[in-house]
Amino acid sequence: MLTVDNLSAGYGPVPALDDVSLTAGHGEITAVLGANGAGKTTLLRTISGLVRARSGTVSLDGRPLTGVSTEDLPALGLAHVPEGRGVLAELTVEENLRLGALGSRRKTTAADLRRIYDLFPVLAERGTGLAHVLSGGERQMLVIGRALLSRPKVLLLDEPSLGLAPKVVVQIFELLRGLVRDDGLTVVLVEQNARSALSIADHGVVLNLGKVVVRDDAATLAADDGLRHAYLGF
Ligand code: ATP
Numbered sequence: 001m002l003t004v005d006n007l008s009a010g011y012g013p014v015p016a017l018d019d020v021s022l023t024a025g026h027g028e029i030t031a032v033l034g035a036n037g038a039g040k041t042t043l044l045r046t047i048s049g050l051v052r053a054r055s056g057t058v059s060l061d062g063r064p065l066t067g068v069s070t071e072d073l074p075a076l077g078l079a080h081v082p083e084g085r086g087v088l089a090e091l092t093v094e095e096n097l098r099l100g101a102l103g104s105r106r107k108t109t110a111a112d113l114r115r116i117y118d119l120f121p122v123l124a125e126r127g128t129g130l131a132h133v134l135s136g137g138e139r140q141m142l143v144i145g146r147a148l149l150s151r152p153k154v155l156l157l158d159e160p161s162l163g164l165a166p167k168v169v170v171q172i173f174e175l176l177r178g179l180v181r182d183d184g185l186t187v188v189l190v191e192q193n194a195r196s197a198l199s200i201a202d203h204g205v206v207l208n209l210g211k212v213v214v215r216d217d218a219a220t221l222a223a224d225d226g227l228r229h230a231y232l233g234f
Pocket residue numbers: 011014015016034035036037038039040041042043192
């Protein structure tokens with residue numbers, strides 16, 4: 001279980017995250033929602049140490065992550081897929097995938113790759129081709145697959161649906177649901193697309209101006225008309 005307690009962070013004088021707490025359970029998807037600038041990306045970046053916490057703590061299964069250097073986090077079970085789908089365009093799909101295991105200091109085995117190719121058959125088809133020919137959806141699959149190669153307990157996913165066709169979003173979200181169900185993965189999903197995110201999440205946390213406005217189970221949040229109109233945009 002990932003536990004975030006009273007986390008605050010910012011950029012220079014700009015406070016971006018103010019006293020945020022959440023727990024993301026084993027085998028659950030927790031959606032982090034809110035408008036542009038609400039602090040969603042900063043929350044993920046602070047959990048993974050890319051932004052320094054001003055106060056508060058983060059722990060994974062009771063083990064403190066605060067103060068652990070970012071490059072040591074994969075070995076402790078935390079993987080972060082930032083927004084933007086960054087891949088090394090001049091490497092092949094498989095070479096990009098193999099990079100995922102580096103952070104966890106594990107060797108990538110043929111079985112590891114097969115598991116990713118079973119999850120994303122399109123990556124198997126494209127394995128020896130250069131990553132720059134991939135579509136947006138395929139790139140998103142590649143960056144998720146790459147993160148899974150470190151065998152994380154917790155996957156932090158930032159805006160995976162951005163700019164993708166609705167059909168592709170459904171495909172990726174169904175896959176996440178399967179990973180959570182079958183492998184007990186814990187997912188913290190940051191999304192502007194609140195409707196889709198709540199349709200697959202177990203729980204949700206809504207941020208506004210860096211603070212938690214409400215947290216509840218996903219179905220309750222999705223059924224709250226006032227909340228949807230005020231903060232979720234659907
Ligand atoms: P978006 O969906 O637009 O990415 P968000 O909810 O993820 O929004 P953040 O990107 O975390 O929000 O931004 C939270 C606040 O921090 C905003 O006021 C933003 O302008 C500010 N901010 C984010 N990144 C930086 C930065 N590198 N330097 C200064 N301020 C920043």
